[in-house]
Amino acid sequence: MQEMIIYISGKITGFDTYEKAFKEAKEMLIDKYPGAEIINPTEVVLPEICDWDDYMAICLRLLDKATHIYMLDNWVHSRGACTEHLHALENDIDVLWPESSPYR
Secondary structure (H helix, E strand, C coil), rough: CCCEEEEEEEECCCCCCCHHHHHHHHHHHHHHHCEEEEEEEHHHCCCCCCCCCHHHHHHHHHHHHCCCCEEEEHHHCHHHHHHHHHHHHHCCEEEECCCCCCCC
């Protein structure tokens, strides 16, 4: 069986507590899917000369390594997360949703 690799996707830009939301999602995913590798894009740190497009390029490459994408509830308010969601659908990456999500 293939190893489960889960990429977390959600709003970052303009969301003051994004680090907390992504950290909590990672902790929940570790508990729910023992042994899965969790990719938290908020842990990616690039030099200050890099911009949103640079981060998206890296994040899409990380998403390509995932077997699943976990969509935080606020994903629809994020251009980047919407791009990641579409990329996942186009590349047969399974989508995971929070229990509370209206998008399930």
